Amino acid sequence: MTYCVAMRLEAGLVFLSDSRTNAGVDAISTARKMTVFEEPGDRVMVLLTAGNLAISQSVRQCLAEGRDEKRSLWTARDMFEAASIVGDAVRQVHKRDAHAMRDAGIEFNVSLIFGGQIRGERVRLFNVYAAGNFVEATPENCYFQIGEAKYGKPIIDRVVHPSLPLGEAAKCALISMDSTLKSNISVGLPLDLLVYEADALRVTRFANIDEKNAYFRMIRDTWGQRLRQVFGEISDPEWDAAREAEFPLARTGEADSWGQPVRATRERSRTQD
Template identity: 45%
Template sequence: MTYCVGLLLNRGMVFMSDTRTNAGIDNISVVTKLRTWNVPGDRFICLMSAGNLATTQSTISLLEERGLAPHQRTPTLLTQPSMFQTAKLVGETLREVISYTNEPGSEGGSRFLGSFILGGQIKGGRPRLFMIYPEGNFIEAGPDNPFFQIGEHKYGRPILVRTYEPEMALEDAVKLLLVSFDSTIKSNLSVGLPIDLQLYETDRLEGGHRQRFDDRDPYYRQISEGWGDALKSAFDQLPPFNAAPAKA
């Protein structure tokens, strides 16, 4: 399992993903699930994945290679005229990989599924954010659904719903997502550190700040411990419950 979030703001986008992958409780490793492609002045693309690791990695490999000789290879993600066409390409490639991985009539096909969050901006267009399903179809973020989560999302969703504002600074969005991830990591062993972060500023057309947080990172530790203390303080300030006296 995994946890990835893409967040759309007025000032840009924030992408965050954990790195844990496991094939059982005794086979846990770290794998990057956040990939970026960049042509300064023309486009920036970020892709995050969840699901079967072989499926998602095969999809990314196809997007990058597509049968060309090594000296001719230009990732097909970098040749699309719009972010919509880029999302369509990712969806079609994912569906293709799943179709040849799963045998016809197989009941175990769900083991080989995957999904993606795709975000970025191409010159002449606005920043756009998509969630791409195993079937190859996709939906786009907007004012009513400004963020997407894939993987183990239920524990980290409440803080996003309660706190997100489209006008918030990218730095505040990072703080918000770290709280969301910390809540998820403490609730589910299948999500774990390190956490990968990628920022993108609207109309910059190249990647922004990139960072990895592990358990030694002082800012992550400050957020984790501070959020726990803040929750305890807020709980203590709530009015006490008084049971009504029993009637005779």
């Protein structure tokens, strides 16, 4: 019961998460799924979590308590090492809890998005899996989603590319979230939005968005209105063969079997009364 999305762009990073953890008919609960690890002037790292809440909170706690360890997010030399440390935390929790969870019939289910920048290197973004392994965002695939991803994916696929400005990327992420909220009750407000400008090495743009947020209310109203407007402007399919259509739907002049539907035939009894 989550939707999180993050984008790695030339100008920086965009992170967005919801906060719904339960959506029963009489029990709706929330928990924040974005955690920021910040050492101003040296590093900014953001963790988004989805899946079993107990697992994700345990992973986050392992990472937070590693501040004084020799190998931690605070001492990592680069983002690849930091992502490896996140993966190790997932494995640590799996080693401790997976057997008992399996005995209780519960799947070890967690997904993470982790990204940021450490001084001296570029911004980077990773998708960390339940096994602790991970993949990195590339110019060809510059965003990751976890949780209920399918509803918000179409707008991102059509709009997002590495050179997209951060403001437009944040707007796209919010539209993606609104589409998910519209179609799935297991995703809900409030939202956490963080926009990180490359080389800032500190958090400068963060917003917690609830149902009273004026910008998000404008997004919800305007996006629905514009979708209906564009839908109405697209021509209906033309079935009248006597009229020439600008964008014909049916194929004409083709006698192959694909021009006709598959037809079922009625079998008649061979015996007669």
